[in-house]
Amino acid sequence: MKSRVAGNYKSFVFLTAVIIINYFVLYFFKYNLNKLSIAEFRINTIGNLLVFGLFLSTIAPLVFVYIKRTDSFNTHSAILIIVSILLLIPLFLITIITKTNFPIKNGYFWGYPIRKASMGILFVVNFSVAIYFAFSVVSLIYKKGYFIYLKAFVFCTFILSLIMISAFLYTTGYTDTLSIDKIKGEKYDCGVILGAAVWKRNQPSPVLKGRIYKAFELYNKGIIKKIQVTGGKAPGELTEAETAYRYLKKLGVSENDILIENNTSTTTEQIKFIRSELLENKEFEKIIIISDQFHLKRVLEICKFFNVNAEGISSGNEYKFETLTYYRLRESIALILFWLFAI
Secondary structure (H helix, E strand, C coil): CHHHHHHHHHHHHHHHHHHHHHHHHHHHHHHHCCCCCHHHCCCCCHHHHHHHHHHHHHHHHHHHHHHHCHHHHHHHHHHHHHHHHHHHHHHHHHHHHHHCCCCCCCCEECCEEHHHHHHHHHHHHHHHHHHHHHHHHHHCCCCCCCCHHHHHHHHHHHHHHHHHHHHHHHHHCCCCCCCCCCCCCCCEEEEEECCCCEEHHHEECHHHHHHHHHHHHHHHCCCEEEEEEECCCCCCCCCHHHHHHHHHHHHCCCHHHEEEECCCCCHHHHHHHHHHHHHHHCCCCCEEEEECHHHHHHHHHHHHHCCCCEEEEECCCCCCHHHHHHHHHHHHHHHHHHHHHCC
């Protein structure tokens, strides 16, 4: 009997330690990979609240099951330990990717660099296992049989689907609050064109072209003084920034009024660039970001996380229903990844 109690205690301590380590590492990655200090941590962001809520939803039931459902805990502790180990494997692989020169093929997956896409997939696996683990523990409060693990899988799938649907509705429900008419008389130090695809023969894609024309319109009306173009290089093409720069010059924008950034490859990197290079180093005070309406909600969420004081204006591009649905679906996934992991 004593050995069983001792075994239960050791299992409980191990599981508790794994849970705490898991969520600590998640928060650590989220801020450390973005070179943010712990002083900038805020619990009241959507992603931080979701992660903290999942932590409480796991640790509280685990304590209850250990104290009140001792027999059930003893029966299932081995399986819970296996699941908890699976929880840490994705974080271990992310550590290898970020801290070593682990070879990952260059290229893009769904518009994102493969290295970042790989990290995103691993983070999602970790979060999915964390939800599954939480539901498994909660189920032990009411049931003892092994059928709880199937039910936990169903609940996990439901919660992930609910998060996806919520993010989709969240981005779809966003309406652009700025327009040329509304900001007449306003003056911005800089308008930032967020990067988009470059097509064959170094031509801006329709998405990028729409953003360029909107920036030119703002510049032509005297609303913005400078135009910052952003975006790195895809294989065999000019950078997104260089392509936008050349197009703006053709439209008549003075090259002295165009700033170029050629290294960023994601929206998050571009917002971090605005923070470090425009607001902090160049001491611009008023920034307006030019992108598409389906993209702006995520852009402004990223700005809020990095404490970037900027406004957003839509390019005015119009898309077919199928194309717009695709873009919004992609944005929803990207928004969830940013909320939870800031990537």
